[in-house]
Amino acid sequence: GDWDFWLDWKDRRWWVTLTPILLITFPAATQYFMWEKMRLPIGATFCVMTLHFGQWMNRVFNFYMWAWFPVNFVTPSLMIPSAISLDVTLMMTGSYMFTALFGGMGWSLLFYPANWTWLAPFHLAVKHPSGPLMSIADLTEMEYVRSATPEYIRIIERGTLRTF
Numbered sequence: 001g002d003w004d005f006w007l008d009w010k011d012r013r014w015w016v017t018l019t020p021i022l023l024i025t026f027p028a029a030t031q032y033f034m035w036e037k038m039r040l041p042i043g044a045t046f047c048v049m050t051l052h053f054g055q056w057m058n059r060v061f062n063f064y065m066w067a068w069f070p071v072n073f074v075t076p077s078l079m080i081p082s083a084i085s086l087d088v089t090l091m092m093t094g095s096y097m098f099t100a101l102f103g104g105m106g107w108s109l110l111f112y113p114a115n116w117t118w119l120a121p122f123h124l125a126v127k128h129p130s131g132p133l134m135s136i137a138d139l140t141e142m143e144y145v146r147s148a149t150p151e152y153i154r155i156i157e158r159g160t161l162r163t164f
Helices: 014-023 025-038 043-066 080-093 096-123 136-143
Strands: 126-127 133-134
Touching: 014 025, 014 096, 025 043, 025 080, 025 096, 043 080, 080 096, 096 136, 133 136
Parallel strands: none
Antiparallel strands: 126 133
């Protein structure tokens, strides 16, 4: 979704909440197909790897080569550790119910720590030459202005009063 495209939209409230819920659907369906038809517990990892390949092709060719945005500004979310935990849960239990309960919980709990390692430097505070104190992600958004940003995405973290 939109929360996964831009670095400054990967905020601490909605991106962590919505993205794992929305991104588990296709890996779970692929996992079901590969487990039922071939008895291979690699469905979620296979789906996530192909999804990452497609996302990187999209981000490099469309955002970097065509629109000249920096690649680290449009980096996709890392879901590989979550997919591996989902496949390992299915392999160890062999049950869809336990995979849904424990594997789905592991999927969402591993999502944020896996992404925090590369996302943390962009949350550092810097002082802009014109005066305000903001994160590097917000500063990047000010330098690379996107036209036609949808209105529902313009205000982020309404509770802490962070806006564009």
